[in-house]
Amino acid sequence: xxxxxxxxxxxxxxxxxxxxxxxxxxxxxxxxxxxxxxxxxxxxxxxxxxxxxxxxxxxxxxxxxxxxxxxxxxxxxxxxxxxxxxxxxxxxxxxxxxxxxxxxxxxxxxxxxxxxxxxxxxxxxxxxxxxxxxxxxxxxxxxxxxxxxxxxxxxxxxxxxxxxxxxxxxxxxxxxxxxxxxxxxxxxxxxxxxxxxxxxxxxxxxx
Amino acid sequence: xxxxxxxxxxxxxxxxxxxxxxxxxxxxxxxxxxxxxxxxxxxxxxxxxxxxxxxxxxxxxxxxxxxxxxxxxxxxxxxxxxxxxxxxxxxxxxxxxxxxxxxxxxxxxxxxxxxxxxxxxxxxxxxxxxxxxxxxxxxxxxxxxxxxxxxxxxxxxxxxxxxxxxxxxxxxxxxxxxxxxxxxxxxxxxxxxxxxxxxxxxxxxxxxxxxxxxxxxxxxxxxxxxxxxxxxxxxxxxxxxxxxxxxxxxxxxxxxxxxxxxxxxxxxxxxxxxxxxxxxxxxxxxxxxxxxxxxxxxxxxxxxxxxxxxxxxxxxxxxxxxxxxxxxxxxxxxxxxxxxxxxxxxxxxxxxxxxxxxxxxxxxxxxxxxxxxxxxxxxxxxxxxxxxxxxxxxxxxxxxxxxx
Numbered sequence: 001x002x003x004x005x006x007x008x009x010x011x012x013x014x015x016x017x018x019x020x021x022x023x024x025x026x027x028x029x030x031x032x033x034x035x036x037x038x039x040x041x042x043x044x045x046x047x048x049x050x051x052x053x054x055x056x057x058x059x060x061x062x063x064x065x066x067x068x069x070x071x072x073x074x075x076x077x078x079x080x081x082x083x084x085x086x087x088x089x090x091x092x093x094x095x096x097x098x099x100x101x102x103x104x105x106x107x108x109x110x111x112x113x114x115x116x117x118x119x120x121x122x123x124x125x126x127x128x129x130x131x132x133x134x135x136x137x138x139x140x141x142x143x144x145x146x147x148x149x150x151x152x153x154x155x156x157x158x159x160x161x162x163x164x165x166x167x168x169x170x171x172x173x174x175x176x177x178x179x180x181x182x183x184x185x186x187x188x189x190x191x192x193x194x195x196x197x198x199x200x201x202x203x204x205x206x207x
Numbered sequence: 208x209x210x211x212x213x214x215x216x217x218x219x220x221x222x223x224x225x226x227x228x229x230x231x232x233x234x235x236x237x238x239x240x241x242x243x244x245x246x247x248x249x250x251x252x253x254x255x256x257x258x259x260x261x262x263x264x265x266x267x268x269x270x271x272x273x274x275x276x277x278x279x280x281x282x283x284x285x286x287x288x289x290x291x292x293x294x295x296x297x298x299x300x301x302x303x304x305x306x307x308x309x310x311x312x313x314x315x316x317x318x319x320x321x322x323x324x325x326x327x328x329x330x331x332x333x334x335x336x337x338x339x340x341x342x343x344x345x346x347x348x349x350x351x352x353x354x355x356x357x358x359x360x361x362x363x364x365x366x367x368x369x370x371x372x373x374x375x376x377x378x379x380x381x382x383x384x385x386x387x388x389x390x391x392x393x394x395x396x397x398x399x400x401x402x403x404x405x406x407x408x409x410x411x412x413x414x415x416x417x418x419x420x421x422x423x424x425x426x427x428x429x430x431x432x433x434x435x436x437x438x439x440x441x442x443x444x445x446x447x448x449x450x451x452x453x454x455x456x457x458x459x460x461x462x463x464x465x466x467x468x469x470x471x472x473x474x475x476x477x478x479x480x481x482x483x484x485x486x487x488x489x490x491x492x493x494x495x496x497x498x499x500x501x502x503x504x505x506x507x508x509x510x511x512x513x514x515x516x517x518x519x520x521x522x523x524x525x526x527x528x529x530x531x532x533x534x535x536x537x538x539x540x541x542x543x544x545x546x547x548x549x550x551x552x553x554x555x556x557x558x559x560x561x562x563x564x565x566x567x568x569x570x571x572x573x574x575x576x577x578x579x580x581x582x583x584x585x586x587x588x589x590x591x592x593x594x595x596x597x598x599x600x601x602x603x604x605x606x607x608x609x610x611x
Contacts, residue, residue: 045605050518071522078520085608089515091213093220101208107520147519 001026002047002155002187007056009042016054019043020205029178029188031197034207040191043207044157047189048081049073061154078107082148082186084177086160088140090132096143097128100150107151113184118146121183122176138169145177149184156181158190162197174200210525214532217505224501229541231494232587236545236580238487241552242480243576248553253279253469256394259304259329261447263463264288264296264454265436270463271472277308277436278465280318280394283370284310287433288460296437296460301450304329304440309406309433312366312377317352319366319382319399321406321434329438330395336360337386343405347386351396358384366409380409407432494541495587498534502595506530514604527596531589538588542581546573 007019017039024030034040045051046058049065052073058066065076091099100115119125122142127135135143141161148156158177162170174190174197181188190197198204218225256278265273268285275282290307297305306329309321320326327339332347337360339347348358358364363381382401390396441447451462506513513526 041609042605045608048518050605050608074517074520074522077518081518083518089511091216091512091515092509093216093512094208094213098208098216102213102516103519105208105210106516106525147515151520 001059001061002030002189003057003059004047005057007043007046007058008054009039009046009051010054017042019046019056020207022205024187024189024203026187028203029181029201030190030203030205031201032189032191032205032207033193033195033198035193038207040193040207041159044083044159044189044191047155048083048157049077075107075109078151079110080154082151082153082156084141084145084148084156084158084161086163088132088144090140090143090147092132095129095131096124096135096146099132099143099147103147103150110151113150113152115146115150118149119143121180122146141173142176145180149180149186152184153186156184156186156188158188158192160192160194161190162194163192167196170194170196210529211532214529214536217509217529218533218536221501221505224497224504225537228494228497228501228537229544231490231497232538232541232584233544233548235487235489235491235494236542236584237548237552238490239484239580240546240549240574240577241556242484242487243574243580244549244553245556246480247574250473255392257465257469258393259440260438260465261441261444262439262451263436263465264293264439264460265463267459267461270461271468273436273461273463274465274468276310277438278394280320280398284435285461287435288437290432290434292458292460293434293437296439296454296458299450301441301443301446302439303442306438307403307434308436308438309403310370310435311406311410312368313370314364314366314382314399315356317349317356317397317399318370319346319401319406321401321403323403326395326400329440330391330393332391332395333389334386335389337384340385340400340402340405343402343408344380344382345385345405346382346399346401347388348384349396349398349400350388350390352399353384353387358387360384360386377409403434491583491587495538495591498537498588498591499594502530502534502592506595506599510602510607513599513602514607517602517604518608523600523602526602527600530592530596530599534588534592535585538584538591539581542584546577 002022002024004019004022006021008016009019010016019039022030032040032043042051046053047060049068052068053066056066057064060080063076063080065073068076091102094102096119097115100118104115116125116128119128122145124139124142124146127139127143132140132143156177161177162173165173177188177190178200190201260278263273263277265277265284266286266288272282273285276284293307296302304325306325307322308326310318311321312319324339334347335350337347352358362384364384365376365378365381367376382405388395441450447464451464454460454462516526517523
């Protein structure tokens with residue numbers, strides 16, 4: 001369950017972002033769609049606890065996070081939220097396996113998923129011992145999904161996961177994300193300007 | 208996987224810049240530690256050999272040379288003095304103990320010193336095997352020589368004239384080893400000791416028909432006998448102020464005070480040592496700067512890595528400690544490498560000294576100064592990672608992630 005109410009944010013204190021309320025029941029996914037510069041990434045960062053709102057409330061799985069301290073937010077994020085970035089990020093000095101192990105270490109209170117199983121379900125279990133640099137772009141994106149899933153999050157946030165993909169791969173990635181979210185009993189929120197994704201989601205929110 | 212392991216992996220991910228910082232620190236540390244080692248070992252050895260010697264009397268020349276030759280047995284002697292003059296000094300009431308030294312020959316580059324039982328007392332020597340000499344051409348061999356030349360009691364050898372192996376040999380007067388001393392950790396370990404009479408005997412010019420005369424009779428022949436130097440211990444430490452001057456001004460002899468000459472020698476060295484020391488500290492500071500630059504540059508390369516760590520639940524503190532670990536691991540391993548290098552350097556210098564002076568340095572323990580050096584290294588590491596780790600602590604991950 002994800003719920004926001006009269007969420008407001010400002011970077012400089014002059015220009016305010018006003019976000020529409022979100023009310024998402026457990027098991028439901030959401031597509032947030034809007035043009036560039038409208039505050040999509042800001043909203044994603046607010047939901048992920050990377051940014052703190054100026055006012056309003058954010059409630060993820062019954063936890064009110066808008067008043068959390070930085071340390072509480074770090075812990076909350078590690079335990080409850082998986083983020084799939086537009087461009088995949090890794091710890092480049094570590095192998096894929098070690099990247100996943102580090103993610104587990106950073107969120108110790110959470111019983112994490114089986115790294116091997118997750119890689120298997122993403123069809124990249126043969127890349128276990130490789131460094132991120134050795135992967136193709138498609139493999140990188142799947143590993144970054146594995147990183148988002150490893151700590152069994154309640155909420156998966158995906159930031160423009162398909163914007164650089166052709167139609168065929170776009171379909172594949174969004175289906176993969178939805179399937180993984182379902183398998184891990186997590187809710188999926190995709191933030192994008194990519195109108196092709198509309199058909200995949202029952203719940204759409206236009207910014 | 209944890210933050211510390213991550214730091215190690217990060218260091219190996221940038222092997223060249225890690226290696227540069229490591230080598231710079233190791234170089235600085237090894238230079239300082241080598242200086243400390245050599246300084247303390249040399250001073251230890253020098254002071255150990257000075258025990259019980261207040262003054263040295265010998266022929267006119269350089270006082271430092273007199274000390275180096277007759278106390279440390281490294282330089283050539285200044286010349287010989289007549290036994291008669293030496294005896295007259297010995298009789299002075301200010302003189303407590305005196306040890307005559309007589310050079311002439313060497314065996315395989317090791318000096319043969321003609322002396323008497325007072326030398327044995329002075330260096331507190333004891334016999335490991337055999338006995339002390341009691342007849343002419345009997346020698347007691349220092350432990351180090353016995354080991355090196357594989358000499359045993361009962362062996363005989365022929366000496367060469369002078370202090371170098373190339374001198375003409377005295378084939379008609381072979382020496383017999385009657386004893387081998389225990390380790391004394393003094394110059395005596397690298398000397399071959401015998402009676403003064405033996406040295407006079409080898410050189411033939413003072414041999415008499417009645418060689419077996421008693422002590423009183425020997426006095427009659429003192430006029431034409433010579434010794435090389437005499438080590439003197441005063442009855443009262445106060446005498447060291449007047450007596451040497453009295454000898455230098457009123458006799459043909461030269462007197463030198465070892466402690467004074469050695470401190471003069473160290474002062475001469477001191478300037479060079481200070482300069483190298485300063486240079487070494489400079490290298491350590493440069494290594495600190497190198498660590499700083501490495502971390503600072505890597506922060507730009509790694510900003511997404513670090514933002515990822517935060518989004519995965521890592522705290523600001525964990526991120527900062529990652530950089531601190533990297534700097535500290537570099538400095539501590541640089542320090543350890545430096546200490547190892549300095550010990551290797553000591554082995555090298557020791558073998559160098561052994562071949563040219565028959566002196567060796569053997570002290571491989573950790574010195575107090577080196578704990579200071581460790582503290583300084585860690586401090587440099589902490590200073591190098593201070594700014595990067597503060598910046599990482601304050602990093603705005605939202606901004607970093609939006610700039611992709």
